[in-house]
Amino acid sequence: MAWRVDFFVDAAGDAPVEQFMMELALPQRAKLLALVRMLEQRGPNLPFPYSSQVRGRLRELRTQQGKDKLRILYFGDARRVFILLHGMIKRSAKLEEQDIRTAEARMGAHERRGGR
Numbered sequence: 001m002a003w004r005v006d007f008f009v010d011a012a013g014d015a016p017v018e019q020f021m022m023e024l025a026l027p028q029r030a031k032l033l034a035l036v037r038m039l040e041q042r043g044p045n046l047p048f049p050y051s052s053q054v055r056g057r058l059r060e061l062r063t064q065q066g067k068d069k070l071r072i073l074y075f076g077d078a079r080r081v082f083i084l085l086h087g088m089i090k091r092s093a094k095l096e097e098q099d100i101r102t103a104e105a106r107m108g109a110h111e112r113r114g115g116r
Contacts, residue, residue, distance in 0.1 A: 005084060006084070008107075055100060059076075069090040072086070073085045
């Protein structure tokens with residue numbers, strides 16, 4: 001059974017991951033869209049190296065286009081829906097703490113709104 005994947009939408013009505021993806025070059029966007037499709041199809045069974053644990057319930061979708069390491073931080077909510085929280089092009093070996101905190105804050109905002 002396919003899972004649903006949604007973009008986190010902030011209080012202003014913006015979807016940061018959707019905006020991030022739209023600003024990428026077409027080959028990068030295509031790779032991330034294919035990865036999101038895999039997440040829909042495989043759900044929590046999407047294996048490493050495509051998905052990995054970050055911290056707590058926070059996970060990352062992982063792909064690379066050339067030297068750019070493309071990442072989307074996400075989590076699964078109680079409705080069996082994956083919420084895409086934060087996208088970035090990673091330049092170092094480790095995720096930046098600020099990126100993790102941004103995703104965690106968005107996850108908290110999503111849950112405070114009751115998952116809408």
